Amino acid sequence: MQTYKNSLLDYGILALIAVLFLLVFAYGTSPLFIDNFGISDSAIFLLIGKGITAGYIPYVDLFDHKGPVMFFIEALGWWISPDRFGNFLVQGLFMTANLVLIFKIGRLFFEKKWCWLPIVFFLLILAATFEGGNLSEEYSLPLLFLPLYLATKYFKLEPLGKAKHPPIYALVYGICFTLIVFIRLNNGAFIGAIVLVVMIQLLANQSIRNFFDNVLTFLSGSFFVCLSVSIYFLANHALGDMIYGTFLFNLKYAGGMSGISTPAEFVKFSYGIAPVIFSFSMGAYYVLKKAGKEIGWLLISGSLITFFSLLLGGVFYHYFILTTPCFVLAIILLIELYVTNGKTLIKENYRVVLVGVLVLFLITVGIYVNFADQMVRDIIAEQPNNSYYENALTIKNLIPADDLDSVLGYSVPAGWFLKADITPCYKYFTMQEWWGRYDPQVLIDTNKLLENDPPKWIVLNNDPQQNQTLYAVLAMKYELITKDTVVSLYQLKNE
DSSP, rough: OOHHHHHHHHHHOOOOHHHHHHHHHHHOOOTOOOOSSOOOHHHHHHHHHHHHHTOOOTTTTTTOSSOOOHHHHHHHHHHHHHTHHHHHHHHHHHHHHHHHHHHHHHTSSSGGGGGGHHHHHHHHHHHHHHHHSHHHHHOOOOOHHHHHHHHHHHHHSOOOOOOOOOOOHHHHHHHHHHHTTTTGGGGGGGHHHHHHHHHHHHHHHHHHHHHHHHHHHHHHHHHHHHHHHHHHHHTOOOHHHIIIIIIIIHHHEEEEOOOSSHHHHHHHHHHHHHHHHHEEEEEEEEHHTTHHHHHHHHHHHHHHHHHHHHHSSSGGGGGGGGGGHHHHHHHHHHHHHHHHHHGGGGGGHHHHHHHHHHHHHHHHHHHHHHHHHHHHHHHHHSOOOOOHHHHHHHHHHOOOOGGSSSSSEOOOOOHHHHHTTTTOEEEESHHHHHHHOOHHHHHHHHHHHHHSSSSSEEEEHHHHHOEEEEEEEEHHHHHEEEOOOEEEEEEEOOO
């Protein structure tokens, strides 16, 4: 009973830490930040989640190229409580789950007092990469840490000679992996490393029956998620739209990405990827020490697959949130070796390798302390531009209430519509020219709408746009009503 009470106290402290962290760093939803909807991705997700609660269908009525589970999470937040606070509560649940799982992974290796250290380093990485929160990488983390906990528990506690991996674990792997696929495909790469190491270990031990049992339950978990998502979109006659937005558009998007193309991006990537370089070296050292071969190989393969999945994408700070599962496990293994061997560790074999691991660890911590410091400075310095959001309400007040369902935004941030409490009337409601770079059909369809079924009102970003058809339609069919420092408001002429 006392142990149970102690665990509840620990989890309560972890929940408090999660909320305090989010209050400061999740400025896209935190109640401490007024009129701030985070970076553009966060605002888009919030707007689509809000739309779902009002009956809008993702991809059909409001488009983005993340998976539908991401939007369902956002809708859950709006359903709990509107105006971002519900989303903040959902983030609190996810962050608490992360911290609890990290704590439980630590308990597999050492006493409770040491389990707080991995929490500190995890939050350090997040502080540097969070970018306001409410992003796909953040919501993927519990779905990465849960399989990591189960796999580590299996390798740590099960007699490996028997090699009986519980099929229920594989069911969880399948569910978590497929949920992440329907958030953002790249985010699930680490689970692939877990599955790979488990499969190799089962085959090496000739546990063929157990191998196929696990394959079946993994596929069953994956099928369950796919079926659930598909039923929703089939019921709304939007399965093809979902497949396009989640997968087909992203194939074009990935094909058009230049990756790391400048020296500045290379330097930024090198700094950002430091936790994975450290975790790879820690996994190699763990294997050399023969402290736990399977766990060491899990860390090596997880580090490699995370490295290459990040290498193929763009260089955005929030992508490096995905380094945290490897980094946390590496920290835990390093602490375990210290707790087990103490000061004699430096006197044993492979001490040169150990020194290299420690140097990489210190470099990583130094880099991310600097990143986190800069992030805090940015949060303090770049408070929301109150006049920007006040102007959004001013412009909204010029639009008759009966016309608010016929407002199109062009290259206007989603946060503008959130503040104005307007839901755009067309699915490509922002970033049209950015999306059009990867799929020209976006601009073709948008221009058809403007020419054949023009909305009553258009809110246009004042920055020069490449789409000349837009300007031709504005000149012919619309009149300028007002203009502020960010956007212009146009009304359809009476014909």
